[in-house]
Amino acid sequence: MNNFTFNAFIFMWVLLATSSPSYAQAPSSENDNRETASADSAPADTVNDEASPVRFQFSGFGTVGMIYTDAKDLHFIRPSLSHPCDQNPDFSPDTIIGVQGNLSLGQRTSVVVQAISRKNTHNNYEPHATLAFANYAIAPFLTVRAGRMKMPFFMLSETSYINYANPWIRPPTEIYSLVPFNDLDGVDLLLSDNFGKWNVELHSYYGSSSAHVYRSGKGHLNGSGLNITATNGSLTLFAAHGEARMSMKWNDKYFQDLSSALASPFVPNGDRILQDLSGDKGRARVSSVAMQWDDTRWLLIAEYSQLKTTRYTPNAQAWEITAARRFGNFTPYLAYADFAKHRKNGTITSEKTGIPDLDAAVQAFTASRNLGQSRTTVGLRWDFYRNTALKLEYSHIRIKDNSWGSFLPTDPTNIRMENRHVNTIGASVDVTF
């Protein structure tokens, strides 16, 4: 653990210690306040005067999480989010802190900035702007935003770091790692209206996104999409479709070794295979449907997503289903998730060199880009304190054929990934403030 992790830890504890008393004590403190509060109106730091409501609001979220993997030769990794770490248990995949400021500029305009710090794919904790946009209400039901938003391919994409809002320690990696792009730099339109008990939001967006991929690979995406979310009481339905031009330039040891071999003029089809593996002429389509049922007893979540690409990554589909039952402050849950490359079109390249060793190396490389796995998780969420949740979970993961799942080998010269059964244990504390 480096200094920053330690500081984040301390910071979270201070937050916990200084946040308001728990609900159990709240009624009495509320009465005390009523008696002791001065007769003056709003305090100067939150409300300026009678006519103008609060202009600036500050809020934040955070998680301290650890994951233990029972296979000594594997690292757990969240592709496109985290960097492999030599420690086991590993605090880096899930630990995060985020802060947000909302600034109102009159009735129609506002500015939102959100920054996070987590161990990123560069292996540091440099803060990253996850939101930085201006927001203008064209009409009561229509808002346009411009700047940095979150790439909204899946139901929970826009709040994928807000672990407090979800039952699990982290959103299903099978779905949320399907596309390695997290930011959206561009514009979007939010059309939101109420029809009786239904609230319907249409969300269309256009923009680009850059991704850094372990170890020094780069991806870029430029596209647009349309999402629809309908909410009625306990039920939320979601559907999304996005299309983009995509470039993906891998740059890690496996790719470097393979590309220098394929680049030789004596390798048949070497250049064509290389063009399929890495470059800037790809197209991607992402489609997703999801539902959530959230009543006072049950929380049910299901999501199905598919990725179709012309090159660079395998065509794949992922789905997950979760059932959680609330018992007061305890919420045990059971989840199953699956990531499968497409049966016919799941290979990145169909070309062959005709050289057995090299074809095997190409296949091994494509396996390293394949997140194929199935996962069963049992967990418990405990809302033990105000705006704070503790989660414990156990997962059994089966890595599929020609796949690395959500793991990397600790020793690049001794790779044994396929068809492995791996158990992980995770614990986390989530806060919002």
Place this chain on the structure above:
Amino acid sequence: MNYRYNLMGSRSILRAAFFTVALFFFSSPVASGPDQTGVNTQEAIQIVTSANSRSALPMSQEEATQLFLGYRNRLNDGTLVTLIDLPVGSTRNHFYQRLTNKNPVQVRATWSRLVFSGRVRPPIEAGSAKEALEWLANMPNAIGYLPASIQDQRLKVLLVVPND
């Protein structure tokens, strides 16, 4: 090398286990579930706004639910609303439970999604019912809720949320 690795691992596990047990030990049970009732359960709760507010109409239950769950932040005439929350406590919990049928954790989760996706501003939390009353009386576009026993000429009632 492997041995050291193992040892580090087990020490970290011990640390995490201690951390978890300590959390269990020091935390008090939280009345966040729907069945934990406080002192004001019998009292009706009213949704109120300033008497000077332009919105004169009574509010429907659907409209109130959508406002207090963040699914809308404007009235039908386009006025941007500032929501006022009471401090955490039984009045607040019962208000949300009765109006939206969600417990405090669900309400917090719902608002977290909307706030941190940049959709809406969170409600402003008053330090006490008295403070909420003053804000509501003085801010024309503020909407909040108070126990029905609190009467003030500077406020008008938009909806009374009945007892179960």
